[in-house]
Amino acid sequence: MQEISQPPAPGSAEHPSLALAGSLNDLPGTRGFDDLADPEAATAWLAARDLISPDAVLYELCRGRLVGLRAHLRALFAARVSCEAPPAGAIQALNDALTSVPGARLLRHDPVAGFRREADHPATQVVEHAMATIAEDAASLLTGAEAPQLAECEAGSCQRFFLRTHARRQWCSNRCGDRVRAARAYARKRVGSGV
Template sequence: MRNMSDTLLAAAPGAEEHPCLALVNSASGLPAGKRYDELSSPEAAAAWLLARDLIARESVLHEHCRGRLAALRADLRDLLTAHTTGDLPTIEAVQAVNRALTCAPGALLLRFDPTAGFTRSADHPVTQVIEHVMAVIAEDAASLLSGDQASLLASCEADSCQRFFLRTHARRQWCSTRCGDRVRAARAYARKREVHSV
């Protein structure tokens, strides 16, 4: 199933490798004041997570799960914004990410199957699917913000775009060619109007 952002925007640089960037970018502005939200319903959130191999195909999300994921997205946006602007993040956002980091049990439980013998696997019943996903995304965010790639993190400079990306080169200002083209076209239009108004 393709959604609006898939058809209009390519993944921002770094978003395929970092689920935290993909999550933050799952809602943003589009030209003409429109918005998209890839987590708009439990089914949409499940499809988004499945497309990134973060849940099993048979996983079911409820509205409560979608809401928790959307809340984590808002907290991550706060942290990424603070990082890229040099502002202080809110204590609540840092605490929310820390809660997400620790909410999923990390121990692999011992299992026994008469045919397979002893195996180990994490126990993620339906009530823990979202905790596991949030822990994975929070771990990625914590590693990104505190690691070597932190200095590459940037926010798109196009008006109305609120996506984050990793700079592929120092002069990169936009998350996509589409945003860059839009900004350049707006500048050209403004120059043309200025010339004609003189």
């Protein structure tokens, strides 16, 4: 899979659960991206969202757990968008993430960085804190006032979720909208030319 940069989907900056659900996308051909492709990428992704300390180190086991949560979030968001019952395993995985936190994020002070909060635990527990934060956000999003705005990108090749900023919004980004419009124009041109 060729890594490409994708603009953030509406709502993903405010909701780490949407950002996690959208951290993987297979686009036409060999293009696509996986922001959690390896432990280093997963560490960078979590650190960029202040979910872990930038100097934390995640291992493949931690990355795998995060990837598993991503799959369950996608299933829950898809169920919400389609008004269908979610898989029981997805609900259980979210509840497990919510309740697996071993303790509070402690207040720390660094002379250079100032105050910060971080887990004082081994790496597997650091990822549990991050997963619990993401799970809390997902549960709040699925049950809160923004739940009706949750949508799945209507570009056939995209699998990202976003919050609709207006009722007619169909795509997670202008790039997806442009791709769909170009495909429609190409199809009309082929039909018109009899090809």
